[in-house]
Amino acid sequence: MQDIDFAPEQHAIWAELYRRQVPKVRQHASALYLEGFDQLELPSDTIPTLDHLNSKIPAATGWTVVRTDVRFTDADEWYRFFDRKEFLITNYMRSRQELDWTPEPDMFHDIFGHLPFFMLPAYAALQEMFAPAYLAAESDEEKENIKRLAWYSTEFGMIEEGGELKVFGTGLMSGGDEFTNAAEGKLEYQPFTLDNVLGVDKVMYEQHDHLYVLESLDQCVAELALYLVPIAARAG
Numbered sequence: 001m002q003d004i005d006f007a008p009e010q011h012a013i014w015a016e017l018y019r020r021q022v023p024k025v026r027q028h029a030s031a032l033y034l035e036g037f038d039q040l041e042l043p044s045d046t047i048p049t050l051d052h053l054n055s056k057i058p059a060a061t062g063w064t065v066v067r068t069d070v071r072f073t074d075a076d077e078w079y080r081f082f083d084r085k086e087f088l089i090t091n092y093m094r095s096r097q098e099l100d101w102t103p104e105p106d107m108f109h110d111i112f113g114h115l116p117f118f119m120l121p122a123y124a125a126l127q128e129m130f131a132p133a134y135l136a137a138e139s140d141e142e143k144e145n146i147k148r149l150a151w152y153s154t155e156f157g158m159i160e161e162g163g164e165l166k167v168f169g170t171g172l173m174s175g176g177d178e179f180t181n182a183a184e185g186k187l188e189y190q191p192f193t194l195d196n197v198l199g200v201d202k203v204m205y206e207q208h209d210h211l212y213v214l215e216s217l218d219q220c221v222a223e224l225a226l227y228l229v230p231i232a233a234r235a236g
């Protein structure tokens with residue numbers, strides 16, 4: 001598959017973000033993330049090639065990584081790719097002024113935040129619940145609710161592991177201060193339940209002051225299934 005020659009500055013930004021983030025995820029990330037991270041073997045000083053990513057992920061879970069020039073793929077398009085088990089990673093890389101926080105997902109978020117999880121079949125199965133429901137949704141409200149559930153679980157969730165609060169969400173995994181604040185218990189935390197999440201708008205252009213906590217991957221799947229499975233079932 002064709003790949004891209006990124007600029008030296010973009011590789012340097014990758015390397016700097018990787019250097020900053022790895023000690024933090026080693027200390028505070030979910031064991032699930034770290035298991036996938038160790039399997040994926042991302043390079044530390046250059047942007048990973050598509051060949052590298054697709055030499056690992058499809059064999060592990062059947063998902064494929066696809067690069068896009070689009071900086072922010074809208075949800076309808078995103079979930080059509082999801083439905084084919086294709087994960088889009090943007091070619092956009094944040095600037096040096098945004099090393100600690102960028103409101104716009106960039107390739108460091110897409111690759112470093114998301115892709116280690118796609119080495120794990122149980123996690124891939126969780127992600128595979130979203131597209132069938134989204135594509136069968138019959139109203140904007142249902143679509144918004146599905147996006148909220150994804151946002152506060154896979155993108156910005158926390159998880160309990162061995163009595164400790166660990167970072168689970170991919171948006172936190174690629175973040176600076178927001179990761180540290182979440183990991184060090186500085187925010188408000190509530191259980192991840194439909195009742196708690198469905199009425200809550202996504203926080204996209206500022207950092208979160210409250211997050212939701214999964215009891216486990218299985219609890220997250222069970223909670224999501226209550227909302228997603230009946231909608232997906234309409235499509236037959």
Ligand SMILES: [Fe+2]
Nearest residue numbers: 105155170171
């Ligand atoms: Fe994301």
